[in-house]
Amino acid sequence: MVSFVNFIVLALALASPATAFPAHGSLAGLSRDVLERIIPTLQLRQPGSPPGPLKSNGTMLVNDEQHPWKQPQDGDIRGPCPGLNTLASHGWLPRSGIATPAQIINAVQEGFNMENSIARFVTYAAHLVDGNLITDQLSIGGKTSKTGPDPPAPAIVGGLDTHAVFEGDASLTRGDFFFGDNHSFNETLFDKLVAFSNKYGAGKYNYTVAGELRWQRIQDSIATNPTFSFVSPRYFTAYAEAVFPVNFFVDGRQGDGQLDLDAARGFFQDMRMPDDFHRASQPMGGEGSDIVANAHPISPGKNVGGVNNYVLDPTSANFNTSCLLYQNFVNQTIRGLYPNPTGTLVKALNTNLDFLYEAFGDTTCAQVFPYGRD
Numbered sequence: 001m002v003s004f005v006n007f008i009v010l011a012l013a014l015a016s017p018a019t020a021f022p023a024h025g026s027l028a029g030l031s032r033d034v035l036e037r038i039i040p041t042l043q044l045r046q047p048g049s050p051p052g053p054l055k056s057n058g059t060m061l062v063n064d065e066q067h068p069w070k071q072p073q074d075g076d077i078r079g080p081c082p083g084l085n086t087l088a089s090h091g092w093l094p095r096s097g098i099a100t101p102a103q104i105i106n107a108v109q110e111g112f113n114m115e116n117s118i119a120r121f122v123t124y125a126a127h128l129v130d131g132n133l134i135t136d137q138l139s140i141g142g143k144t145s146k147t148g149p150d151p152p153a154p155a156i157v158g159g160l161d162t163h164a165v166f167e168g169d170a171s172l173t174r175g176d177f178f179f180g181d182n183h184s185f186n187e188t189l190f191d192k193l194v195a196f197s198n199k200y201g202a203g204k205y206n207y208t209v210a211g212e213l214r215w216q217r218i219q220d221s222i223a224t225n226p227t228f229s230f231v232s233p234r235y236f237t238a239y240a241e242a243v244f245p246v247n248f249f250v251d252g253r254q255g256d257g258q259l260d261l262d263a264a265r266g267f268f269q270d271m272r273m274p275d276d277f278h279r280a281s282q283p284m285g286g287e288g289s290d291i292v293a294n295a296h297p298i299s300p301g302k303n304v305g306g307v308n309n310y311v312l313d314p315t316s317a318n319f320n321t322s323c324l325l326y327q328n329f330v331n332q333t334i335r336g337l338y339p340n341p342t343g344t345l346v347k348a349l350n351t352n353l354d355f356l357y358e359a360f361g362d363t364t365c366a367q368v369f370p371y372g373r374d
């Protein structure tokens with residue numbers, strides 16, 4: 001698959017300026033030849049220091065006059081994350097859906113009160129695998145919102161849609177990659193979220209509902225997706241994302257952990273905050289994911305050789321080995337995407353790898369240096 005993608009990218013890189021390699025296109029997985037042709041066409045941008053925590057970190061009106069919801073226009077990019085989609089549709093992020101990592105960190109903090117170290121870790125992790133490290137741009141999805149066939153360039157630029165590096169299987173409201181569409185809102189799946197909220201949450205989505213729905217989505221994928229994979233980093237993000245709706249989509253003045261289903265549909269489907277929406281009342285991250293994971297514990301693994309054959313993968317990081325989450329992500333995932341970088345790319349990788357390690361914030365976990373120390 002990579003060589004086919006490389007072939008298309010190469011064809012594009014060599015074609016007219018009208019189809020020049022997009023500044024937000026990820027360079028991950030491209031061959032040395034292709035990189036050597038593309039990188040000189042890109043404008044190098046040094047990333048600034050990672051943003052720090054909010055000065056004023058309480059609740060605040062965020063669906064305000066400066067940030068009205070607007071329908072995405074043709075060409076605007078949206079992706080698998082309802083949080084980032086919503087921030088873009090309210091102008092907390094550029095409405096185009098293309099941003100620098102620093103803009104994303106600022107937006108998730110200001111718009112939703114995401115805690116600083118988790119915002120940095122998730123953003124630099126995503127940027128390293130799905131962003132353009134030379135231009136310092138990341139797109140929050142791969143497809144433009146235009147209906148009909150995509151122009152060739154966006155079709156190969158995955159952004160956050162790119163499968164199996166950050167985006168993964170058993171999402172709550174998005175289908176698995178195997179079934180073809182890995183980023184769009186799916187009504188059938190949302191109806192399941194509603195049904196579970198009615199059954200386990202008296203009509204609201206809360207941590208108890210999240211525990212049941214997370215488990216059900218895993219069971220669905222084991223039974224229907226022969227390529228189902230549930231190893232780190234997806235193993236971790238799957239639990240975090242199950243609680244994000246509780247931690248971030250509940251109005252900060254309410255703060256009772258019970259998400260109204262109309263509000264949920266607004267965020268997941270319309271990428272829209274309720275009128276008068278106030279962000280969380282304190283910085284939040286993955287609170288509650290232990291409750292969700294403990295409701296139905298399952299270790300990391302994948303289907304092997306077909307459906308209904310979930311085999312544990314002891315090489316994956318799990319909740320007891322979170323240092324491995326960081327180390328394997330760098331040593332395996334990132335290094336697999338960038339096996340032999342040279343020149344400015346090495347420098348850009350190392351800068352962003354430092355940002356990632358600092359954000360991980362566990363000094364008992366040794367930093368790994370796949371490309372040397374500069």
Ligand code: HEM
Nearest residue numbers: 080081083108122126160167168171172173174241244248
């Ligand atoms: C900090 C930067 C962030 C990045 C890079 C990011 C990225 C992503 C990605 C790639 C996915 C898709 C994973 C998958 O389901 O396969 C996702 C899902 C999700 N994100 Fe984010 N996200 C960020 C912040 C947030 C914030 C602040 C919120 C909430 C306000 C949020 C809420 C969610 C939810 C609820 C899902 C699950 C969607 C579903 O399973 O249907 N994210 N995110």
Ligand SMILES: *[C@@H]1O[C@H](CO)[C@@H](O)[C@H](O)[C@H]1NC(C)=O
Nearest residue numbers: 053055056057058115282283
């Ligand atoms: C929120 O701000 C207060 C006051 O500045 C500070 O004491 C507290 O540590 C901050 N909380 C977080 C999680 O940053």
Ligand SMILES: *[C@@H]1O[C@H](CO)[C@@H](O)[C@H](O)[C@H]1NC(C)=O
Nearest residue numbers: 174175179181186187188189
């Ligand atoms: C939505 O998900 C359901 C259940 O997995 C699936 O049967 C259906 O084909 C999906 N719909 C779309 C439009 O992808």
Ligand SMILES: *[C@@H]1O[C@H](CO)[C@@H](O)[C@H](O)[C@H]1NC(C)=O
Nearest residue numbers: 200201202206207208209257
């Ligand atoms: C979720 O809602 C149900 C029904 O009201 C309640 O029994 C359960 O305790 C709630 N769980 C949480 C974590 O709030």
Ligand SMILES: *[C@@H]1O[C@H](CO)[C@@H](O)[C@H](O)[C@H]1NC(C)=O
Nearest residue numbers: 297298299300318319320321
């Ligand atoms: C993690 O450790 C706990 C005990 O501390 C154990 O019960 C559990 O099985 C371990 N989980 C995994 C995924 O290894």
Ligand SMILES: *[C@@H]1O[C@H](CO)[C@@H](O)[C@H](O)[C@H]1NC(C)=O
Nearest residue numbers: 324327328331332368369370
């Ligand atoms: C990471 O890779 C380096 C170089 O291949 C190796 O020396 C190191 O032991 C690896 N570390 C981990 C934690 O996998």
Ligand SMILES: CC(=O)N[C@H]1CO[C@H](CO)[C@@H](O)[C@@H]1O
Nearest residue numbers: 142158161162163180181182
């Ligand atoms: C149907 C669809 O949009 N599938 C996409 C899933 O993500 C991969 C990787 O970005 C795309 O190549 C697919 O087109």
